[in-house]
Ligand SMILES: Nc1ncnc2c1ncn2[C@@H]1O[C@H](COP(=O)(O)OP(=O)(O)OP(=O)(O)O)[C@@H](O)[C@H]1O
């Protein structure tokens with residue numbers, strides 16, 4: 287899976303929203319890499335900036351959002367410098383998206399055949415309609431839908447099937463990166479898992495990379511190789527997915543894990559995270575998590591802290607480590623959730 291060159295390299299990305307109350311920095315200096323064939327997850331509370339990152343990576347952000355700093359390198363090319371033509375081929379051939387609102391992404395008045403042909407022919411001008419339909423049939427088979435259903439309209443499919451149709455369209459041009467933002471949130475847990483297993487099997491077969499966003503930490507740990515945790519617009523921890531549960535470094539990551547009820551094992555009292563998410567119009571000096579952190583100390587209120595490698599392959603943005611203040615509990619004790627999940 288790993289190779290030397292990342293497929294995607296997000297470097298110190300900053301995204302602002304222009305609002306009546308002033309500019310809101312929704313994403314602040316976020317950096318991460320996704321390797322070829324890797325599944326990278328982004329997790330964090332609602333409003334922490336996950337979708338803003340995903341939209342930026344697809345270059346689908348629109349005003350009032352604007353990218354105020356940083357680079358997004360796809361195979362070394364900065365996508366922020368792409369012109370319209372280059373962007374068109376980037377969006378389907380290189381990076382393809384399945385968003386939160388994917389259920390509404392299908393055109394209700396067109397048969398599925400038209401919707402597949404539109405994408406395929408627009409991006410392959412030499413393709414005949416017959417060839418496009420053949421390819422559409424193959425794509426449907428990949429997501430376990432009978433090719434004859436190409437004649438149907440979106441409303442004739444169940445929610446889970448519509449979601450698989452959207453995934454099939456997203457895969458129409460064999461993208462190298464699939465961006466999935468809450469792709470299955472509207473579906474029940476069984477269908478959700480089935481669809482993700484299908485996507486994972488496709489990833490194994492075609493070796494594309496995935497940027498995966500979901501609120502469900504257990505799904506994320508199951509499907510991702512590495513996970514980035516965001517808090518108030520910043521990436522505060524990046525780790526192999528199992529380490530997020532068993533050996534979290536940042537107090538927020540620990541709190542996030544402890545906010546999930548275990549499925550097995552004895553009943554436990556959930557600790558949760560005290561306080562409320564930060565108002566991005568009132569960002570404090572120093573660490574953004576300081577008001578909610580049980581381990582806060584003076585430096586946290588004075589100095590910004592960037593991501594730094596604390597363990598091999600595991601980065602955190604927290605002063606505790608540089609200051610030698612991390613206790614064993616924070617550095618090594620497994621979470622309640624992780625114990626219950628048998629990690
Ligand atoms: N159009 C907009 N105008 C102003 N602020 C916005 C706009 N869209 C998003 N924001 C702000 O940007 C921040 C990040 O939003 P974003 O949608 O990226 O969060 P998220 O992590 O995807 O949340 P969720 O888990 O609820 O989907 C939030 O504070 C949000 O209020």
Ligand SMILES: [Mg+2]
Nearest residue numbers: 336337338386
């Ligand atoms: Mg979102």
